[in-house]
Amino acid sequence: MERYVVVNWNYAEMLCRKVAMQVLEDSFRPEKIVAPAKGGWYASMILSDYLGVEAVSLDFRRNEEISAERILIVDDFVNTGKTMRKALSMISAEEVKTSALLMFQNSEFVPDYLGEYVAENVWVIFPWNFVEDTSALILNVLEKGEQDYYGIRNALFSEFGLDPINLEISQPSKLFEVLHILEKRRLIERFEESGKAFWRLKK
Secondary structure, rough: OOEEEOOOOOHHHHHHHHHHHHHHOOOOOOOOEEOOOHHHHHHHHHHHHHHEEEEEEEEOOOOEEEOOOOOOEEEEEEOOOOHHHHHHHHOOOOEEEEEEEEEEOOOOOOOEEEEEEOOOOOEEEEEEHHHHHHHHHHHHHHHOOOEEHHHHHHHHHHOOOHHHHHHHHOOOHHHHHHHHHHHOOOOOOOOOEOOOEEEEOOO
């Protein structure tokens, strides 16, 4: 079972700050920060603020080369390193360095600057992907049948290892918000039985 872990904005910003300080202490002065869409984009905006450098998004679908004398590539997570290698192939610069907020400890690709290692095999849900990632998990749960709030929360834990305490600490009350968003998007519907709220996939 793949385990999911939720992180909040404060933790994500701390990782960005840590990476930025490593860059500054290394005396590397990039002319551009390049971020593979879309995970790296949010991190690049924070690094741009700390380093005073323009951030640009790298869209693999366009296959456009980005050039500058010195470039820093940033992504939110390094798993196998495939995304980072693809980004490197689309860069033209005299000096290129790589950075990531998180990476698996056993990753074959190790960036020049890193926020933190992740020791075990987990899927990290960043705040900028929270609605998208948790929506997919909720829809998966409801494919198996209708559930009340606690049933959904318990299924997220038993099936995906998404600890309800970690969820509530990292993103307070956001699970209810995601359910409401899915209702508004007409993907699920809410109904009541004996005064108790349940959700199911929209018919």
